[in-house]
Amino acid sequence: MSPPLSLTLHGAAHGAVQILGALSFSVAPRETVAITGASGAGKTTLLRIIAGLHRGWSGELRLQGRLAMVFQEPVLLPWRTALQNICLATGASLAEGEAALASVDLAAKSGAYPDQLSLGQQRRLSLARAFATKPDVLLLDEAFVSLDAALADEIMSLFERLRDRHDVATVLVTHDAAEAARLATRIVVLSGQPARIVTG
Numbered sequence: 001m002s003p004p005l006s007l008t009l010h011g012a013a014h015g016a017v018q019i020l021g022a023l024s025f026s027v028a029p030r031e032t033v034a035i036t037g038a039s040g041a042g043k044t045t046l047l048r049i050i051a052g053l054h055r056g057w058s059g060e061l062r063l064q065g066r067l068a069m070v071f072q073e074p075v076l077l078p079w080r081t082a083l084q085n086i087c088l089a090t091g092a093s094l095a096e097g098e099a100a101l102a103s104v105d106l107a108a109k110s111g112a113y114p115d116q117l118s119l120g121q122q123r124r125l126s127l128a129r130a131f132a133t134k135p136d137v138l139l140l141d142e143a144f145v146s147l148d149a150a151l152a153d154e155i156m157s158l159f160e161r162l163r164d165r166h167d168v169a170t171v172l173v174t175h176d177a178a179e180a181a182r183l184a185t186r187i188v189v190l191s192g193q194p195a196r197i198v199t200g
């Protein structure tokens, strides 16, 4: 069976500046690949290529099934409650939305609006919404940064619990070596200009 995600990149640029060189990788179901590398190496650009959010690249991307992405800043509808943020975005029923909230310990906040939630709660809501789409491929862009250590640990545990319930292939971008070592089954390191995979 072919993997849910495989990418063969000839190169990628922002305008005239070549950011990424030739590289390729694929991710199998239940695998978590961490993309690491120095600031500016092109990690987010690589993730945005996979998500279809960056146009300046050539190569071949094969994606099978549904894709969900969690951004560094939670992207939530401010005028909708936590429950509506899940149901409207994913097509989940109210019962499924409630279950998704419970899976990230937010059952008591279903009627709260995003600005009534802490950053940690907004992150948990984003994670719940991503998993509520039942994704085959999940992309996480620095989803655990800007949180204190205890909160980051708690949200990583929630992610691990949700991931282990789904046959999802995950690609996460992080500059945090400890986070990569904890969460990833494989670590891909980007380096150079244009960047290539130096380990992975």
Ligand SMILES: Nc1ncnc2c1ncn2[C@@H]1O[C@H](COP(=O)(O)OP(=O)(O)OP(=O)(O)O)[C@@H](O)[C@H]1O
Pocket (backbone or CB within 6 Å): 014, 015, 019, 037, 038, 039, 040, 041, 042, 043, 044, 045, 046, 175
């Ligand atoms: N919209 C843009 N227009 C022009 N250049 C860009 C744009 N977005 C990113 N870049 C440049 O592309 C390079 C790679 O950026 P990218 O955000 O992919 O790196 P990164 O590895 O994710 O960095 P960081 O760890 O700091 O978030 C950087 O040199 C950056 O300045």
